[in-house]
Amino acid sequence: MLHMIELHYTQDQREQALNYFQKHGMTNYEGDVFVQELWVATEDRIAYAVVESNDPKEVEKACSPLTQFGNVTSRAIISADQL
Numbered sequence: 001m002l003h004m005i006e007l008h009y010t011q012d013q014r015e016q017a018l019n020y021f022q023k024h025g026m027t028n029y030e031g032d033v034f035v036q037e038l039w040v041a042t043e044d045r046i047a048y049a050v051v052e053s054n055d056p057k058e059v060e061k062a063c064s065p066l067t068q069f070g071n072v073t074s075r076a077i078i079s080a081d082q083l
Contacts, residue, residue: 005049009070017069033062
């Protein structure tokens, strides 16, 4: 199952958040969570990631280190082709 992760990072955490993503990808969590894509908005302080995992609780655990940079949300998603 795919999940969309959204991180609203604070202005003062921008550089730290971007450095974290460059060093660790979405997360350095070693569970059953696989990063598919990662994007950073050019005008807003938001980073997006699509991750794959069969366990939403694993996604939640994987996102926990990101809370040091701001507010994190996760939603299960499907491709529009699957509707």
